[in-house]
Amino acid sequence: xxxxxxxxxxxxxxxxxxxxxxxxxxxxxxxxxxxxxxxxxxxxxxxxxxxxxxxxxxxxxxxxxxxxxxxxxxxxxxxxxxxxxxxxxxxxxxxxxxxxxxxxxxxxxxxxxxxxxxxxxxxxxxxxxxxxxxxxxxxxxxxxxxxxxxxxxxxxxxxxxxxxxxxxxxxxxxxxxxxxxxxxxxx
Amino acid sequence: xxxxxxxxxxxxxxxxxxxxxxxxxxxxxxxxxxxxxxxxxxxxxxxxxxxxxxxxxxxxxxxxxxxxxxxxxxxxxxxxxxxxxxxxxxxxxxxxxxxxxxxxxxxxxxxxxxxxxxxxxxxxxxxxxxxxxxxxxxxxxxxxxxxxxxxxxxxxxxxxxxxxxxxxxxxxxxxxxxxxxxxxxxx
Amino acid sequence: xxxxxxxxxxxxxxxxxxxxxxxxxxxxxxxxxxxxxxxxxxxxxxxxxxxxxxxxxxxxxxxxxxxxxxxxxxxxxxxxxxxxxxxxxxxxxxxxxxxxxxxxxxxxxxxxxxxxxxxxxxxxxxxxxxxxxxxxxxxxxxxxxxxxxxxxxxxxxxxxxxxxxxxxxxxxxxxxxxxxxxxxxxx
Amino acid sequence: xxxxxxxxxxxxxxxxxxxxxxxxxxxxxxxxxxxxxxxxxxxxxxxxxxxxxxxxxxxxxxxxxxxxxxxxxxxxxxxxxxxxxxxxxxxxxxxxxxxxxxxxxxxxxxxxxxxxxxxxxxxxxxxxxxxxxxxxxxxxxxxxxxxxxxxxxxxxxxxxxxxxxxxxxxxxxxxxxxxxxxxxxxx
DNA sequence: GATGAATGAGACTTCATTCAT
DNA sequence: AATGAATGAAGTCTCATTCAT
Numbered sequence: 001x002x003x004x005x006x007x008x009x010x011x012x013x014x015x016x017x018x019x020x021x022x023x024x025x026x027x028x029x030x031x032x033x034x035x036x037x038x039x040x041x042x043x044x045x046x047x048x049x050x051x052x053x054x055x056x057x058x059x060x061x062x063x064x065x066x067x068x069x070x071x072x073x074x075x076x077x078x079x080x081x082x083x084x085x086x087x088x089x090x091x092x093x094x095x096x097x098x099x100x101x102x103x104x105x106x107x108x109x110x111x112x113x114x115x116x117x118x119x120x121x122x123x124x125x126x127x128x129x130x131x132x133x134x135x136x137x138x139x140x141x142x143x144x145x146x147x148x149x150x151x152x153x154x155x156x157x158x159x160x161x162x163x164x165x166x167x168x169x170x171x172x173x174x175x176x177x178x179x180x181x182x183x184x185x186x187x
Numbered sequence: 188x189x190x191x192x193x194x195x196x197x198x199x200x201x202x203x204x205x206x207x208x209x210x211x212x213x214x215x216x217x218x219x220x221x222x223x224x225x226x227x228x229x230x231x232x233x234x235x236x237x238x239x240x241x242x243x244x245x246x247x248x249x250x251x252x253x254x255x256x257x258x259x260x261x262x263x264x265x266x267x268x269x270x271x272x273x274x275x276x277x278x279x280x281x282x283x284x285x286x287x288x289x290x291x292x293x294x295x296x297x298x299x300x301x302x303x304x305x306x307x308x309x310x311x312x313x314x315x316x317x318x319x320x321x322x323x324x325x326x327x328x329x330x331x332x333x334x335x336x337x338x339x340x341x342x343x344x345x346x347x348x349x350x351x352x353x354x355x356x357x358x359x360x361x362x363x364x365x366x367x368x369x370x371x372x373x374x
Numbered sequence: 375x376x377x378x379x380x381x382x383x384x385x386x387x388x389x390x391x392x393x394x395x396x397x398x399x400x401x402x403x404x405x406x407x408x409x410x411x412x413x414x415x416x417x418x419x420x421x422x423x424x425x426x427x428x429x430x431x432x433x434x435x436x437x438x439x440x441x442x443x444x445x446x447x448x449x450x451x452x453x454x455x456x457x458x459x460x461x462x463x464x465x466x467x468x469x470x471x472x473x474x475x476x477x478x479x480x481x482x483x484x485x486x487x488x489x490x491x492x493x494x495x496x497x498x499x500x501x502x503x504x505x506x507x508x509x510x511x512x513x514x515x516x517x518x519x520x521x522x523x524x525x526x527x528x529x530x531x532x533x534x535x536x537x538x539x540x541x542x543x544x545x546x547x548x549x550x551x552x553x554x555x556x557x558x559x560x561x
Numbered sequence: 562x563x564x565x566x567x568x569x570x571x572x573x574x575x576x577x578x579x580x581x582x583x584x585x586x587x588x589x590x591x592x593x594x595x596x597x598x599x600x601x602x603x604x605x606x607x608x609x610x611x612x613x614x615x616x617x618x619x620x621x622x623x624x625x626x627x628x629x630x631x632x633x634x635x636x637x638x639x640x641x642x643x644x645x646x647x648x649x650x651x652x653x654x655x656x657x658x659x660x661x662x663x664x665x666x667x668x669x670x671x672x673x674x675x676x677x678x679x680x681x682x683x684x685x686x687x688x689x690x691x692x693x694x695x696x697x698x699x700x701x702x703x704x705x706x707x708x709x710x711x712x713x714x715x716x717x718x719x720x721x722x723x724x725x726x727x728x729x730x731x732x733x734x735x736x737x738x739x740x741x742x743x744x745x746x747x748x
Numbered sequence: 749g750a751t752g753a754a755t756g757a758g759a760c761t762t763c764a765t766t767c768a769t
Numbered sequence: 770a771a772t773g774a775a776t777g778a779a780g781t782c783t784c785a786t787t788c789a790t
Contacts (some may be wrong), residue, residue, distance in 0.1 A: 004770085004771095005216075015761060016264045020291070020292035020293065022209065022293055023366060025762085025763060025764080026763075026765085027764090035772090036770080036771060036772040036773055037764090037765085037766095037770070037772080037773060037774090038767080038770095038771065038772055038773065039766095039767080039770080039771055039773095040765095041764095041765070041766080042770070042771075046764070046765075047763095047764065047765090048277075054305050059272030075371075083256020085348060086300075093266035101289050101291035101292055102291065103292060103293060104207070104288035104289065105207035105288055105290060106209055106290060129371070132371070136373060137372065137373055138371050138372065139369075139371060139374075140372045141362060141366070142353075142362050143222065144347070144352060144353060145344060145347070145353055145358060145362035145363070146361055146362055146366055146371070148318075148340075148343045148344050148347045148352075149340035149341075149343060149344050149362065149363055149366050150340070150366075151343055152341070152342055152344060153335075153336035153339045153340040153343075153345075154336075154339070155336055155338070155339055155343070156335045156336060156339020156340075156342070157332060157336050157339060159339075160331070160332070160335045161336075162222040162760075165331060165335075165348065166331065166332055166335075167341050168286065170191070171329060171332060172332060175328060175329050175333055175336065176332070176336055178271065178328065178370075179328070179333055179336055179337075179367070179370065180366070180370060181370045181371050181372050181373055182326075182369075182370040182372060183327060183365075183366065183367055183368045183369040183370030184262075184319070184325050184328065184333070184367055184368050185324065185325065185326065185368050185369060186317070186323060186324055186325060186326045187326075189753090191753080191754090212779085212780065212781090213780080213781070213782085214779095214780080214781095222754080222755090223754060223755045223756055224755085224756065224757095224781095224782085225754070225755055225756065225757095225782090225783080225784080226753080226754055226755070226756095227782095228781095228782065228783075229753070229754075233781075233782075234780095234781075378749085378750095382605075386612075394665070394666035394667065395666075396583065396667055396711065397666075399783090399785080400784075400785060400786085401784075401785090409750080409751085410750060410752055411751080411752060411753095411785095411786085411787095412749095412750065412751055412786095412787080412788080413749080413750055413751070414753095414786095415785095415786070415787080416749070420785070421784095421785065421786095449745075454738050455712075474772075475665035475666055476665065477593060477664030477665050477666060477667060478581070478662035478663065478664050479581035479582075479662055479664060480581065480583055480664060493763075493764040494572070503745070506745070510744065510747060511747055512745050512746065512747060513743075513745060513746065513747045513748075515736060515739065515740070515745065516727075516732060516736050517738035518721070518726060518727060519718060519721070519727055519732060519733060519737070520736055520740055520745070521739050522714075522717045522718050522720070522721045522726075522727075523714035523715075523717060523718050523736065523737055524714070524740075525717055526711075526713040526714045526715070526716055526717020526718060527710035527711070527713045527714040527717075528710075529713050529717070530709045530712055530713020530714075530715070530716070530765065531706060531709050531710050531713060533709070534705070534706070534709045534715075539705060539709075540705065540706055540709075545703060545706060546706060549702060549703050549706035549707055550710055552702065552708055552744075552774060553702070553710055553711075553741070553744065554740070554744055554745055555744045555745050555746050556700075556744040556746060557739075557740065557741060557742045557743040557744035558636075558690070558693070558699050558700060558702065558707070558741055559698065559699065559700065559742050559743060560697060560698055560699060560700045561700075563774095563779080565774080565775090586758085586759065586760085587759080587760070587761090588758095588759080588760095596776090597775060597776045598760095598775055598776085598777065598778095599761090599762080599763080599775070599776055599777065599778095600763085600775055600776070602760095602761065602762075602776080603773095603774070603775075607760075607761075608759090608760075
C-alpha cells in the first residue's frame with residue numbers, strides 16, 4: 001500500500017470513529033489531511049469503499065490476535081482470547097468504537113465484513129466447545145446458540161468497558177468466564 | 188393520536204425496518220401511503236422525529252411485555268421474560284429488526300432511546316440477581332458486568348433467531364438459560 | 375365590514391408591523407386569534423390581499439389627518455400637517471413602522487398603495503408651494519423636486535423619531551420647518 | 562475574489578435589482594449563468610449571503626465616491642457629494658434601485674448594512690454642519706435632525722430621478738442645495 | 749359561517765463524485 | 770500524482786391555499 005493511501009486510511013479510521021459513517025464527509029477527510037478531493041479518489045473508489053476497507057483492516061487486526069491455543073485447554077483458549085481482544089479495545093478505542101457501534105444496514109457490504117468476522121469468532125468458540133465436549137469437560141449443548149450467546153455477551157461487555165462502566169479488563173474477563181463456565185447458580 | 192398519524196407511523200415502522208434509516212426517504216413514506224409530502228410534516232417534525240417515535244413505541248411495546256414475576260422465583264422471571272421477548276421478536280420481525288440492527292450514532296437521540304431501554308432491562312436482570320443472591324441461590328458476582336453479559340447474549344441470540352439460524356424460540360430460551368444458570372462446564 | 379374581518383385586519387396590522395411581511399405567516403395570524411385557517415380565507419383573498427388592505431387603511435388614516443388649511447397661510451398648513459402626522463407616528467408606532475419601513479418590490483400593488491399616497495402628499499406640498507409663490511412669500515423653485523425633497527426629509531425624520539434618536543415631535547417639527555423655510559445659512 | 566465568484570456576484574446584482582430579493586431564486590441566478598446549483602454554494606453560503614454581499618459592495622462603491630472636501634468650504638463639499646452620488650445613481654441604475662428600494666426587515670443583517678452606511682452619510686453631513694457653524698456660515702441647528710432630513714431629501718429626490726420624474730441631475734442638485742441652504746422663503 | 753386536514757409547488761442545501769489541467 | 774472547480778442528483782422542509790364537512 002502506498003504511503004498516501006495508508007495516510008488517508010488511518011485518518012479515515014480516526015474520523016469515522018469520531019463522527020460515524022454518515023456525519024463524516026469525504027471533504028472532512030481530505031480537509032483534515034490538507035489534500036485535494038481528487039486525491040482521495042486516486043486511492044479509494046468512493047466513500048463506501050474506504051469505510052469497508054477500514055472495517056476490513058480492523059477485523060483483520062482483531063483476527064490476528066485471536067489464537068488457537070493448545071487443544072488440551074480449550075477453555076483456557078477462550079479466556080486468553082477474551083482478554084486479548086478486550087485489551088485491544090481498551091488500547092485502541094477507535095477500533096473498538098467502530099466494531100462495537102457499527103451502524104447496521106447502511107450497506108450490505110459493511111454488514112458482511114462484520115458478519116464474516118463474527119462468524120469466524122463464533123466458529124472459534126464452537127470448536128473450543130466441541131473439543132471440550134470430546135474431552136468431557138464441557139456439557140452437551142447447542143453450539144450454535146451458545147457460541148452466539150458467548151459472542152453477544154462479550155460484545156456487550158466490551159461496550160460497557162468502552163464507556164467506563166466496568167472498571168477494568170480483568171474484572172470483565174473474570175466475570176465473563178465465570179458466567180460462561182459456571183453460570184449463575186450457587187454451588 | 189390521530190388516525191392519520193398512526194397510519195404514517197405504522198408505515199414508517201414497516202419501511203424503516205425494510206430499508207434502514209438512511210435509505211428510506213420521507214418521500215418513500217408518503218408515496219407509499221399515497222399522501223402529500225406536507226401531510227407528513229403535519230404530524231412529524233422531520234425524518235429523525237418519526238424514526239425516534241418508532242423506536243420509542245417499540246421499546247414501550249417490549250417493556251410492557253417484561254414482567255416482574257414473583258420474588259420467590261427470580262430466575263424463573265428471567266426465563267419468562269426471555270421467552271416472552273424472543274416470541275415477540277419472532278411474531279413482529281419488523282420490531283425485531285429495528286431493535287436488533289439499530290444503526291448506532293446517526294443521532295444521539297436514537298441511541299438514547301435504546302440505551303435507556305437497555306438500561307431498564309439490565310436493571311431488571313440486576314434485581315433478579317440481587318434477589319437471588321439474598322435467597323442464596325445465586326452466587327456472588329459483579330451484577331453490572333453480568334447483567335450486561337446476559338443482555339448481550341440475549342440480543343445476539345435474538346439476531347440468530349431472526350436470521351433463522353436457530354430453529355425455535357424454545358431452543359434459544361433453553362440454551363440461554365442453561366448457559367446463564369449453569370454455565371458450560373460438565374457436572 | 376364584519377366584526378370578524380375587522381378583528382383579523384387589526385391583528386394582522388399588529389403582527390405585520392412586528393415581524394414584517396415575509397416572516398409573518400397566515401398561520402401566525404390565525405393562531406394568534408385562535409381561529410381556523412379557512413376562516414381567514416372567508417374574509418381575505420390571500421396573504422397579499424390582507425397586507426394591501428392593511429396598507430390602504432393606514433394611508434387612509436394618515437390622509438384623513440392631512441388638512442387643507444386656509445389658503446392665506448400655506449406654510450402654516452405645512453407645519454400643521456407635519457406635526458399632525460409625526461404625532462400620529464408616535465401614537466401609533468405600528469402604523470409608523472409599516473409606512474416607514476415598507477419592504478419595496480415584494481408586490482407592485484403594495485408599492486402602488488404607498489406611491490399613490492406619497493403622490494397625494496407631494497401634491498399637497500406642491501399646491502402649498504404654488505400658492506405661496508403666487509402670494510410672493512415663496513421663492514421660485516421646481517415644485518416637483520422640492521416637494522419630493524420635503525417628503526423625503528419628513529420620512530427620514532419620522533424614522534429617527536420612531537427609533538428614539540430625536541427627543542420630541544416638537545424638535546422634529548421645528549427643525550424640519552426651519553430647514554424647509556429658511557435653509558441652513560446664517561442670517 | 563475568484564473570477565467565478567465575481568461573475569455570480571455581478572449577475573446577482575443585476576437580477577436582484579430587476580426582480581427584488583424575494584422573487585429571485587438561487588436557481589434563477591445559476592440558470593442565468595448556465596452553471597450548476599452547487600457551484601453557487603461554493604462561493605456563497607446561501608441566498609441571504611449573496612444579497613448581503615451585493616449590498617455591501619454597493620455601499621462601499623458609494624462610500625468611495627464621497628469626498629471630504631477642503632474644510633474652508635463645507636457646503637461646497639455637500640454639493641459635490643450630492644452631485645457625485647446622484648450621477649452614480651443615474652449611471653448605475655441597478656445600484657440605485659437596490660439602495661433606494663431596499664426591502665426593509667427581511668433580514669436584520671441587510672438593514673444593518675444600509676443603516677451603517679446611512680449613519681456614515683449623516684455623520685458626513687453633520688461634520689459639514691458643525692464646521693459651517695464654527696465658521697459662522699451655518700446657523701445653529703439640531704445637527705441630528707437636520708442631517709437626517711438632508712439625507713431623506715436626498716434619497717427621495719434620488720428616487721424621483723431614477724423614475725425620470727426629474728429631468729436631470731443638475732436640476733436635482735440645484736434644487737436640493739437651494740432648499741437646504743436657503744430654504745423656501747422669498748428674499 | 750367556521751373548521752382544519754390535506755395539498756403540492758417550490759425553495760433551499762448538501763455532498764459524493766468527476767475531469768480537465 | 771495531485772489538484773480543486775464544477776457538477777447535479779437527491780433530499781429536506783415550508784407555507785399559502787383549498788375543500789369536504
